[in-house]
Amino acid sequence: MSNSNVHSWLSKKAMAFDSSGIRKVFALAATMKNPINLSIGQPDYDVPAPIRDAACNAIQSGKNAYSPTQGIAPLVQRMQQEIDRQYQHDDREVFICSGTSGGIVLTMLSLVNPGDEVIVFDPYFVMYVPLIQLVGGVPVIIDTYPDFQIDLDRLRDAITPRTKLVLFNNPSNPTGVAASVDEIRGIAELCQEKGVALVSDEIYSQFHFGSPMRSPAEFNPQTIVIDGFSKSYAMTGWRLGYVHGPKEIIQTMIKLQQYTFVCAPTPLQHASLAAMDYDMSEHYKNYEQKRNRIVAGLKGYYEFREPGGAFYIFPKVPSGNATDFVARAIANELLIIPGNIFSRKDTHFRISFAASDETLDRGIEVLRKLA
Numbered sequence: 001m002s003n004s005n006v007h008s009w010l011s012k013k014a015m016a017f018d019s020s021g022i023r024k025v026f027a028l029a030a031t032m033k034n035p036i037n038l039s040i041g042q043p044d045y046d047v048p049a050p051i052r053d054a055a056c057n058a059i060q061s062g063k064n065a066y067s068p069t070q071g072i073a074p075l076v077q078r079m080q081q082e083i084d085r086q087y088q089h090d091d092r093e094v095f096i097c098s099g100t101s102g103g104i105v106l107t108m109l110s111l112v113n114p115g116d117e118v119i120v121f122d123p124y125f126v127m128y129v130p131l132i133q134l135v136g137g138v139p140v141i142i143d144t145y146p147d148f149q150i151d152l153d154r155l156r157d158a159i160t161p162r163t164k165l166v167l168f169n170n171p172s173n174p175t176g177v178a179a180s181v182d183e184i185r186g187i188a189e190l191c192q193e194k195g196v197a198l199v200s201d202e203i204y205s206q207f208h209f210g211s212p213m214r215s216p217a218e219f220n221p222q223t224i225v226i227d228g229f230s231k232s233y234a235m236t237g238w239r240l241g242y243v244h245g246p247k248e249i250i251q252t253m254i255k256l257q258q259y260t261f262v263c264a265p266t267p268l269q270h271a272s273l274a275a276m277d278y279d280m281s282e283h284y285k286n287y288e289q290k291r292n293r294i295v296a297g298l299k300g301y302y303e304f305r306e307p308g309g310a311f312y313i314f315p316k317v318p319s320g321n322a323t324d325f326v327a328r329a330i331a332n333e334l335l336i337i338p339g340n341i342f343s344r345k346d347t348h349f350r351i352s353f354a355a356s357d358e359t360l361d362r363g364i365e366v367l368r369k370l371a
């Protein structure tokens with residue numbers, strides 16, 4: 001069979017996308033000897049040993065079969081208790097999914113009809129726009145440059161009778177900006193007033209410097225919250241996430257999980273119970289110090305908004321476009337990500353400060369030279 005024949009089998013939807021630009025940078029990193037890698041979106045620490053042991057024990061003791069679609073009962077119950085205590089909403093249920101990504105996929109499949117508009121803020125997490133398009137939705141993009149704040153008037157103007165949902169990520173990947181309580185409340189109340197769904201991607205909820213993160217679900221009880229264990233416990237490969245929101249939506253997502261992901265990995269769900277008993281706060285404090293280190297290192301050399309959370313900073317390139325700037329950085333062994341991976345613009349670049357202090361210092365040195 002010729003290759004051209006195979007090519008013709010591929011769907012138009014699948015062919016409409018290029019592979020993620022971040023993966024291309026990672027592939028490049030694999031060919032470099034000792035890169036200064038500030039491109040990676042995961043913590044530089046490992047899953048703590050007691051949690052790894054719990055995973056090994058779960059496997060050794062035979063907890064290897066499918067779990068119930070919504071997740072193992074002790075984990076679902078424990079999460080439900082925490083969520084009830086936090087929000088006290090009558091109509092808020094939780095289920096366990098295959099990573100936050102799995103939760104986002106199921107949210108889109110559950111809510112978006114072909115032609116529905118989905119509002120996202122630019123810059124956005126790489127997955128959002130392709131996913132909206134995959135389910136037949138129409139991305140409506142609100143530019144938040146240069147300060148990456150949410151302008152509620154612009155959001156109000158962007159909402160039309162075809163708007164189905166607003167997809168909000170806080171703290172933000174790629175900017176690291178943490179929204180103010182006024183912004184969070186404003187989005188929540190506006191969505192409620194307009195009767196559009198609000199989906200809050202809170203994967204970086206534990207990385208919120210100075211004060212605990214506030215969720216729009218506090219202000220709008222119908223908010224669909226997506227969070228997960230990937231970043232907070234450094235278990236990005238374990239594929240554990242959870243979604244909570246109005247019961248009817250959660251039940252629909254669980255139904256669709258039956259026909260797609262089936263369940264999140266069972267032994268790792270057991271291990272995540274051990275994770276919930278483990279205090280990670282030292283790691284989060286340490287990341288606040290890394291934030292301070294990169295901010296101090298780049299101040300006066302680049303324009304940026306100080307990150308309030310996550311582990312990213314998104315400076316403006318001094319001149320030209322970000323793709324060319326990143327090529328120069330890579331020529332100096334520094335791996336960073338150009339802004340156009342996350343944006344309609346190519347004027348900024350993403351640094352991940354989830355790296356050792358030594359790597360951060362090496363990166364700062366190169367960036368000062370390039371400034």
Ligand SMILES: Cc1ncc(COP(=O)(O)O)c(C=O)c1O
Nearest residue numbers: 041099100101125173203228230
């Ligand atoms: C904003 C945002 N949402 C979701 C995800 C996906 O996380 P998970 O590993 O839980 O699928 C990421 C990962 O980088 C992210 O940055």
